[in-house]
Structure formats: structure tokens, C-alpha cells
Amino acid sequence: MVVYEHAQVMKAFEIYALLAQNGVGGAEEVREYLADDHVRSLVDQFARKVDCVVITAGDKLFLIPETKLSPFHVKNETLKRTFLGAKATNTDLYMMYFAIIVFFGEFYDSYTTMEATRDFLHMADWVSAIDKRIQALKEHDGATLREAEQEYDTNWQAVIDKWEAMDDIKETSKKQSGNTISRFSFVDSVRRFLEAQELAVNIGNNELQLTEKAKTIVQRYYMDLEYNRDILAFMYQYDQPSEETAHTTPSTQGNGGETNAGDL
Amino acid sequence: MDGRLASITAGYRERISRIALFDPLFELTRKTGTDANGKSIDYFGLGLLTLLFFFENMLMRNRRVGVKALSEYLHATTHDQYDLDLPAYEKIAREIITTFRPPHGKKRARSFFNWGTKQEEHIQYAILKADQFDPATNSQYYTLDEQGLELVFATKEYYSEFQLSIHQLVLRKQLEKGEFANALRQIDEMRVEVQNLHQRMVKMRHEIQRNIVSEETYARYKKILEDVYLRLEREHDEFNELRSFVEATRQRLHYEAAADKEQRSYQYIVQIARELDEVHHEHRQLLQESVELKTTALQAAQESLYYVGIDSFNFSQEIVSRAVSSPLPVKALKGLAAPFLFVHHERTWSPWTVFAEQRLDDEQDEEMETGFIDVQDGEEEEKHHVYQRENFSKVMGIVLTALDGQEEITLKEVVDHLRQTDQEDVLQHRSFYDFWLYLHQYSPVSAKQEDDTGSGLMDKALSLIPGKKIIVREAAEVLHVVSRYTIQNMHFKLEDV
Numbered sequence: 001m002v003v004y005e006h007a008q009v010m011k012a013f014e015i016y017a018l019l020a021q022n023g024v025g026g027a028e029e030v031r032e033y034l035a036d037d038h039v040r041s042l043v044d045q046f047a048r049k050v051d052c053v054v055i056t057a058g059d060k061l062f063l064i065p066e067t068k069l070s071p072f073h074v075k076n077e078t079l080k081r082t083f084l085g086a087k088a089t090n091t092d093l094y095m096m097y098f099a100i101i102v103f104f105g106e107f108y109d110s111y112t113t114m115e116a117t118r119d120f121l122h123m124a125d126w127v128s129a130i131d132k133r134i135q136a137l138k139e140h141d142g143a144t145l146r147e148a149e150q151e152y153d154t155n156w157q158a159v160i161d162k163w164e165a166m167d168d169i170k171e172t173s174k175k176q177s178g179n180t181i182s183r184f185s186f187v188d189s190v191r192r193f194l195e196a197q198e199l200a201v202n203i204g205n206n207e208l209q210l211t212e213k214a215k216t217i218v219q220r221y222y223m224d225l226e227y228n229r230d231i232l233a234f235m236y237q238y239d240q241p242s243e244e245t246a247h248t249t250p251s252t253q254g255n256g257g258e259t260n261a262g263d264l
Numbered sequence: 265m266d267g268r269l270a271s272i273t274a275g276y277r278e279r280i281s282r283i284a285l286f287d288p289l290f291e292l293t294r295k296t297g298t299d300a301n302g303k304s305i306d307y308f309g310l311g312l313l314t315l316l317f318f319f320e321n322m323l324m325r326n327r328r329v330g331v332k333a334l335s336e337y338l339h340a341t342t343h344d345q346y347d348l349d350l351p352a353y354e355k356i357a358r359e360i361i362t363t364f365r366p367p368h369g370k371k372r373a374r375s376f377f378n379w380g381t382k383q384e385e386h387i388q389y390a391i392l393k394a395d396q397f398d399p400a401t402n403s404q405y406y407t408l409d410e411q412g413l414e415l416v417f418a419t420k421e422y423y424s425e426f427q428l429s430i431h432q433l434v435l436r437k438q439l440e441k442g443e444f445a446n447a448l449r450q451i452d453e454m455r456v457e458v459q460n461l462h463q464r465m466v467k468m469r470h471e472i473q474r475n476i477v478s479e480e481t482y483a484r485y486k487k488i489l490e491d492v493y494l495r496l497e498r499e500h501d502e503f504n505e506l507r508s509f510v511e512a513t514r515q516r517l518h519y520e521a522a523a524d525k526e527q528r529s530y531q532y533i534v535q536i537a538r539e540l541d542e543v544h545h546e547h548r549q550l551l552q553e554s555v556e557l558k559t560t561a562l563q564a565a566q567e568s569l570y571y572v573g574i575d576s577f578n579f580s581q582e583i584v585s586r587a588v589s590s591p592l593p594v595k596a597l598k599g600l601a602a603p604f605l606f607v608h609h610e611r612t613w614s615p616w617t618v619f620a621e622q623r624l625d626d627e628q629d630e631e632m633e634t635g636f637i638d639v640q641d642g643e644e645e646e647k648h649h650v651y652q653r654e655n656f657s658k659v660m661g662i663v664l665t666a667l668d669g670q671e672e673i674t675l676k677e678v679v680d681h682l683r684q685t686d687q688e689d690v691l692q693h694r695s696f697y698d699f700w701l702y703l704h705q706y707s708p709v710s711a712k713q714e715d716d717t718g719s720g721l722m723d724k725a726l727s728l729i730p731g732k733k734i735i736v737r738e739a740a741e742v743l744h745v746v747s748r749y750t751i752q753n754m755h756f757k758l759e760d761v
């Protein structure tokens with residue numbers, strides 16, 4: 001049993017509270033976090049309790065949500081309301097997640113280097129990259145998809161249909177980035193999300209660049225041995241034969257059974 | 265055309281001749297050849313190795329190097345890649361040497377159109393030259409020619425590393441010779457160099473933050489940063505010297521400028537001094553940045569060394585492809601994207617809010633305007649004046665009641681009077697205090713004098729006291745009237761005009 005001093009607990013909580021608010025801390029927090037083992041372990045524990053991890057990168061400290069589905073992650077409703085507009089459904093939201101991972105996939109698509117393989121991504125290329133992936137999804141015959149739907153109570157077919165129904169651009173509309181229903185305008189709202197989260201910068205001409213924050217997250221979270229194993233485990237759990245997965249998954253996640261259900 | 269733009273094409277020929285140096289290497293790229301297993305041979309690489317080999321031998325003062333030595337070296341370096349025997353290497357070595365040093369004896373040449381002089385021009389260069397001849401073995405020895413050396417230098421980084429020092433050196437020489445126009449250009453190039461350095465530092469900072477995964481890389485970055493610091497310091501010293509040199513030149517020219525013929529030079533040197541200072545300033549910031557990088561960023565990076573990165577990770581393959589190929593359930597996408605999202609901020613309304621201080625408007629007494637006088641448009645300002653005039657006359661009425669026929673009263677007594685007569689709510693209004701402040705400021709005030717203040721705010725109030733004037737003097741103590749207002753006590757006196 002570790003005994004913590006009052007001051008350490010308070011310091012740890014201050015750091016955690018700051019991270020919870022901003023997602024990032026500066027040099028001062030890094031120093032305090034690293035200087036005291038107790039403070040560090042407390043902050044880590046606090047973060048773990050909300051399914052996050054704390055990552056130091058130079059003189060920055062990041063609070064990053066973990067891969068597993070957790071009620072502490074930002075609520076679907078919040079994201080929909082803030083970034084996708086009032087009429088958005090869960091399908092739109094999943095399209096958005098899909099667009100995000102495709103976006104980062106376009107930057108990190110090589111086994112030979114740890115760095116991003118491109119300097120920027122054009123919005124049009126992004127749209128076609130998403131389209132390519134959706135086409136790959138369509139390769140699965142309808143039965144497989146429907147089966148998966150039954151099993152996980154999710155709807156890939158709806159995502160595909162949604163995407164297929166959208167025009168690349170809305171020719172009748174002057175401004176493509178507004179509230180028109182087109183692939184381009186959809187991707188544009190995802191862009192706004194990425195920019196608001198300081199993950200991407202628009203360098204003009206519809207070209208998007210990664211920020212340092214985004215690079216840090218990819219290189220220090222996704223490429224970290226430990227977290228990477230978690231990601232693989234997370235994906236692997238869905239590959240298990242259906243019957244068993246349904247029972248084993250919640251317990252392996254270890255945070256109290258049906259926590260996932262709340263968000264969906 | 266702008267003088268500066270016109271000078272873009274200056275030195276065009278020199279630039280082309282530098283680019284032309286690489287021609288033979290690219291000529292080698294076009295050569296095709298395979299080893300015994302059909303593996304194609306990297307002629308370009310072997311060409312570069314050849315240059316380095318000759319360079320190394322020059323450094324060692326070994327002048328007896330020819331085809332034989334070269335083919336032995338190439339064999340030793342590359343035999344585990346290619347299945348070739350020594351005679352085959354000899355053939356390759358001969359081909360490479362022929363490319364660098366054409367057998368027809370003419371120098372390598374290149375024709376180009378010079379956009380600076382608007383003329384067709386021709387440059388010649390030589391990479392390799394024959395050095396000695398050994399009749400006993402009938403072998404020819406070679407060594408790098410002038411441009412060959414240049415080519416070797418152009419491929420090494422220290423060339424750019426000393427660029428700023430070279431600029432500084434050139435600048436000094438130009439100043440000594442009095443070539444002021446060229447010196448300005450030199451400073452511009454220095455500025456570009458400093459900005460370039462700055463960008464590299466920013467890049468390095470980011471690399472340090474993301475990439476330090478082992479003691480090895482840490483040590484490497486530490487070494488680099490130390491080198492950078494030493495280099496910046498050296499350049500900084502040189503800047504200081506240059507500056508005092510420029511200053512001295514400026515002073516000298518200042519006296520000569522009186523003689524009129526050096527006017528132009530003087531203007532130049534003033535401009536040079538200013539621009540040099542700017543560049544120096546930018547450079548000094550780099551120096552500070554490098555110190556900061558060394559102390560904070562690198563130390564912080566060292567602390568996080570327990571981080572274990574994986575060797576290779578392909579986001580596109582491992583995450584995106586995986587998600588669609590299985591396919592993973594849609595909700596799993598949120599999990600995969602989660603690290604890019606933010607943590608949920610819960611915002612709730614607390615019932616305790618009810619007991620917090622509230623700001624409520626008094627609806628019953630609407631004409632008593634409260635609040636600060638903001639920047640308003642004319643209409644609103646006018647409205648405010650109407651209110652204030654009304655309010656002032658009300659307060660005047662109260663004061664007159666409190667006076668009760670007497671001539672003199674204090675603010676404190678007025679306040680007490682209001683409290684006794686259950687009119688305390690007046691004390692909550694700002695206009696009451698405005699009234700006193702106004703009087704204090706403009707005292708003595710009479711109906712006749714009103715024009716001077718221009719606002720006419722007191723018009724109505726003064727109409728209550730015809731033929732009198734008000735004199736207000738401040739008293740010693742400070743009154744804490746209500747929690748919101750504090751005002752100095754005042755003597756209020758009515759006098760005949």
C-alpha cells in the first residue's frame with residue numbers, strides 16, 4: 001500500500017484536471033509529472049480511470065483517450081451537435097470516424113518509415129481514398145454484412161448507402177463547403193472537426209497538413225508497443241467467433257460489464 | 265525592372281556550371297548492366313564511390329591509383345551484392361572512368377542559353393585527370409580535377425554547415441574593398457540562411473519531441489545540439505566583429521561624406537549597418553533557442569526514455585485496411601479513432617446556482633437608470649440625458665426636503681434623512697451619486713452658469729431653486745452608503761446669486 005502525501009495528491013489532481021480540460025499540458029506540468037514518481041503514478045491512475053493515457057512528448061504532456069470504447073470518451077451526441085449539425089444520425093458519426101482513420105492512413109502508409117509519407121493531403125484525394133475503402137467494403141456480399149449487423153447491432157450497409165447516395169460535389173450549389181449534401185461537404189465538416197481539435201491545418205487550396213499534435217499522437221500512441229498491442233486486441237476481439245465474443249468481451253475490458261452500451 | 269529582380273540572373277553561368285557537375289553521374293545512371301545472376305548494376309552508386317575513392321586517396325597523398333586499384337576497391341565494397349569477378353569489375357571501373365574523363369581527350373562540356381547575358385554559352389569542366397604514367401606496368405594513374413573536387417564537396421553536408429561563416433567572410437572582404445552594393449546582397453543571402461537555420465531548429469525540436477526512443481538516438485540528438493550551439497556561438501562572435509567593423513567604416517565615411525564625393529557610399533553603409541543588425545538579431549534568437557532546446561526539450565525527452573516504440577507501423581494497412589477487410593463493426597470505428605478525440609466534458613446545472621448572487625432589474629422604478637454610461641449612439645445618449653435630468657431634479661427635491669428651509673446640509677445628513685423617511689431605495693441608484701459628483705465638479709452651480717457645462721443636465725433641478733446657487737465643498741470622511749457605493753462626504757450650501 002503506497003502512502004501518498006496530501007501535497008502529492010493535490011498536485012496530481014491539478015495536473016489531471018488541467019489535462020482533462022485542455023488535453024495538453026506545458027513544460028511546467030511535464031516537469032512536475034516527471035519529477036515525482038508518486039505524482040506521476042497518481043496522474044496515470046486518474047487517467048486510467050477515465051480510459052485515457054498520459055503521454056509525454058518533449059515539453060508537452062498529452063491526455064489521450066484509449067482505444068477501447070468507454071463512456072468517458074466524448075459523447076456521440078456532443079460530437080453530432082457540435083460538428084455535424086442537428087440532423088446528423090449515428091451513421092453520419094461513423095462516417096466521420098471512418099473519414100478520420102482514412103485521413104491518418106493516407107499519411108502513414110508505409111512500413112519503412114516512422115514519419116508521415118506525405119506533406120499534405122488534398123481534400124479531393126481524401127474523398128477518393130474514402131471512396132476506395134467503401135468500394136472495398138462493398139466487396140463483402142450483402143449477407144456477410146447483414147450477418148455482422150445482427151451480431152453487433154451495427155449497420156455497415158447504412159454507411160455504404162449513405163456514402164453512395166452522396167454526389168461527389170453538389171453541382172447546383174455554389175459553395176461546396178456549406179450544408180449541402182455531398183461527399184465534399186461531408187468531408188469538409190470532418191476537416192472542421194480536425195482543425196478544431198488541432199489535428200490538421202488547412203494550408204489553403206484545400207490541402208491539409210498534420211499538426212505536431214497529430215504526429216505526436218500517431219507516433220507516441222499508435223506506435224507505442226503497449227498501446228499498439230491494445231489496439232490489435234481491440235480489433236481482434238471482433239474477429240472471434242460470435243457466440244464467445246459476446247460473453248468474453250466485456251469482462252476482458254475490465255471496467256464493469258456493459259459500459260459500452262450507454263453510448264450507442 | 266526593379267534592380268533586385270534584375271539581379272536574379274546574375275551569376276547564371278556559375279550556377280549552371282555547378283549543376284552540370286552532376287551530369288556524368290546521371291549519364292552513368294542510364295548505363296545498364298547486369299551481374300552473372302541478372303541483377304542490374306547500380307552504376308550511379310559505383311560512380312559516386314569512385315569519386316570518393318579518388319578523393320580519399322588524394323587525402324592520403326597516394327597518387328598511384330588507376331583502374332586496377334579502383335576495381336579492387338569496388339570489388340571489396342560491393343562483391344557481396346553482385347556476382348561479378350575481378351575482370352568484370354575492371355571493365356566497370358574503366359567504363360566509369362571513361363565517363364568522368366572522356367577518352368577523346370576533350371573536356372566534358374555543356375552548352376546552355378545564358379538568361380543573364382541572353383547568349384548561347386558553353387562551359388567546360390573536368391572531373392578526373394590523368395596524373396602519372398607507369399611505363400613498367402603500362403598503367404595510367406588518375407586523380408580528381410578541380411571540378412571533380414567541387415563535386416565531392418557538393419555532396420557533403422559540411423558545405424552548407426559553414427555557409428553562414430562563408431557569407432560572413434565574404435561580407436568582410438567586400439566591405440574592405442568598398443563593394444557596398446554587393447555587400448547588401450550578401451546580407452540578404454545571410455538572412456535566407458538564418459531563416460533556413462531557424463526552420464531546421466523547429467524541425468529538430470519536433471523530432472526530439474516525437475522520436476527519442478532510445479539512449480542511442482538521445483545521444484545523437486545531444487551531439488547534434490551541441491554542435492549546433494558551438495556553431496551558432498562562433499557565428500555570433502563573427503557577427504559582433506562584423507558589426508564593429510561596419511561601425512568603424514561608417515564613422516570613417518561619415519567624415520569623408522562631408523567632402524560630398526562619398527555621399528553614396530555613406531548611404532550604403534548606413535543601410536548595411538541596419539540590415540546587418542536585423543540579421544544579427546534574428547541569429548541571436550537562434551542562439552537562445554538552441555540553449556533552450558538543449559536544456560528543456562532534450563532533458564524532457566530523456567526523462568521519457570522508458571517509452572518503447574514499435575519498429576514499423578503502417579496506419580493505412582494495420583488500422584484502415586483492417587477495419588474494412590474484416591469488416592469490423594461500425595461502432596469499433598469510434599474506438600479506433602478515439603485517441604484523436606477529446607475527453608468528455610460534463611456540463612451540468614447545479615441547484616445551488618439559485619443561491620448565487622443574481623442581478624435583477626428593479627422594474628418598479630424604471631425611470632431611475634442605473635449602470636455605466638457606455639459608448640452609445642446619439643439617440644441612446646439623448647435618452648440617457650432625459651433620464652438623468654429627471655433623476656437629478658428628483659434628488660434635488662429630496663435635498664430641498666432634507667434642508668427644510670435651512671441653507672446648509674451635508675451629504676451624510678441627506679443620507680440619514682433618506683433612511684429615516686424610508687426612502688432608502690434611492691441610495692441604491694447611481695443617479696443619486698452622479699448628482700453629488702456633478703455638483704462637486706462644477707461647484708458653484710447656478711441656473712445662469714449652466715451653459716458652461718453644456719450638458720443641461722441640471723436644468724430641471726436648478727429650476728427648483730430660482731435665484732440661488734449651490735456651493736459644494738468636500739468633507740473629510742468617506743461614507744460607505746450601501747455595499748455598492750462609497751462616496752466622500754460633502755457640505756451642500758445654498759447661496760443667493
